[in-house]
Amino acid sequence: MIATLMFYLLGAVALGATVMAIIQRNPVYAVIYLVKSIFSLALIFYLLGAPLIAALQVIIYAGAIMVLFLFVVMMLEVTPTNAATRTAPGWFHWGPVLLLALTLVVLTLMLIGLDPASAEGVPRWHASPRDFGYALFKEYALAVKIISFQLSFAAVGAFHVGTTERRRARQEDVS
Amino acid sequence: MIVPMEHLLILATLLFALGLGCVLVRRNLIMILIGVEIMINSVGLVLVGASAFWQQVDGQIMVLILMAITAAEVAIGLALVVYLHQQKKSIDVGIFDEMRG
Numbered sequence: 045m046i047a048t049l050m051f052y053l054l055g056a057v058a059l060g061a062t063v064m065a066i067i068q069r070n071p072v073y074a075v076i077y078l079v080k081s082i083f084s085l086a087l088i089f090y091l092l093g094a095p096l097i098a099a100l101q102v103i104i105y106a107g108a109i110m111v112l113f114l115f116v117v118m119m120l121e122v123t124p125t126n127a128a129t130r131t132a133p134g135w136f137h138w139g140p141v142l143l144l145a146l147t148l149v150v151l152t153l154m155l156i157g158l159d160p161a162s163a164e165g166v167p168r169w170h171a172s173p174r175d176f177g178y179a180l181f182k183e184y185a186l187a188v189k190i191i192s193f194q195l196s197f198a199a200v201g202a203f204h205v206g207t208t209e210r211r212r213a214r215q216e217d218v219s
Numbered sequence: 220m221i222v223p224m225e226h227l228l229i230l231a232t233l234l235f236a237l238g239l240g241c242v243l244v245r246r247n248l249i250m251i252l253i254g255v256e257i258m259i260n261s262v263g264l265v266l267v268g269a270s271a272f273w274q275q276v277d278g279q280i281m282v283l284i285l286m287a288i289t290a291a292e293v294a295i296g297l298a299l300v301v302y303l304h305q306q307k308k309s310i311d312v313g314i315f316d317e318m319r320g
Contacts, residue, residue, distance in 0.1 A: 047221040055230045062234060062257055066241045071249045078253055085260055091221055092271040094279045101263075104286050109256070109293050116297045117249055120304050167221070171276040179276045180283070187280075191287045198291030202298035 046158070047091050047167070050151055054091075057147050058084040064140050071117045075110055080144055082106050087151060093170035220271055227268040234261035248300050248310040252293065259289050 058081045065077035082105045090098040180188065234257060241254030263282045270278025300310055307314050 051222050052226075055226075059230070059233055059237070062237045065253065065257070066237055066245075066250075071247065071253070074250060074253055078256065081257070082260065085264060088264065089267050092227075092267050094267050094270065094282070097263075097267060097279050097282050100283065100286060104290065105260075109290060112293060112297060113249065113253070116300060120301065120310065167271075169271065169274045171270070171279055175276050176279060180280050183277075184280050184284075187284060191284055194291050195287060198294045202294045205295070205298040205302050208302070 046154070050154065051088060051091055053147060053151060054084045054088050057081075057144055057151075058088070060140070061144050064144070072114065075113045075117065077144075079106050079110050080148065082110070084148055084151075087148075087155065090155070091167060093167040095170060096173045096176050224268060224272050228265065231261040231264045231268070234258075234264065246312050248303070248312060251312070252296050252300070255292070255296075256289070259285060 061077045061081035061084065065074045065081060068074040068077065082101060086098040086101040086106075089095075089101060238254045238257030238259075238261065241257060242251050245251055245254065263285055266278040266282045266285070268278075270276065270282075303315060304310050
């Protein structure tokens, strides 16, 4: 019962954070709101019996991919810097942040505080990391290999795109 | 299942629609990539929900594969954004309408 209620609240937080991410003019704020949406989705994943995927969602999505976004946004300096928007953030900015963050923190603490021995403590069905690992490296071993190829192709491609301009500039200097 | 499957599908559909709207409406390359991220997240939500619905672990493995594909896509996409910013000093998609091939 608590888990059902928490699902709806977390869904509302995810939707609200996503809406706030979309309507932001500043990409930095959008990325931070998206991190909040990803956290609430990770809690939903835990409630649906996927603890390992919930942890990976936080580590890979919020920890790696969103930080890459932030890195690129700040490196390119594409944030709007008009003097008019440089005033101190008012309640229009603080309100949604506080509401969504407080809801998320309270729900996380509730989830931590649940008695593991009770019926609500753990999902009725959940995939343990052991089951997950057996299925991943037995039935899906080929998929893991293909994915590793794809990741290395992506790394090589990103390196190529990143160095093309520099190489061309160097050739123009030489000639 | 803690909730009916339909409610989960409704939540995922709303998230997907928001991401699609972000991709179609925003003119900023970074915001378009963020819209793609939102859509991929909603697909992951459906996969985890299906995994819980049939009590099979396969859906969660597909989410892991989805995460790897997302990482690859973001690496290439952001490298292209940096490249285009070096070319034109802007990341507004309206500027890149004369590309050939």
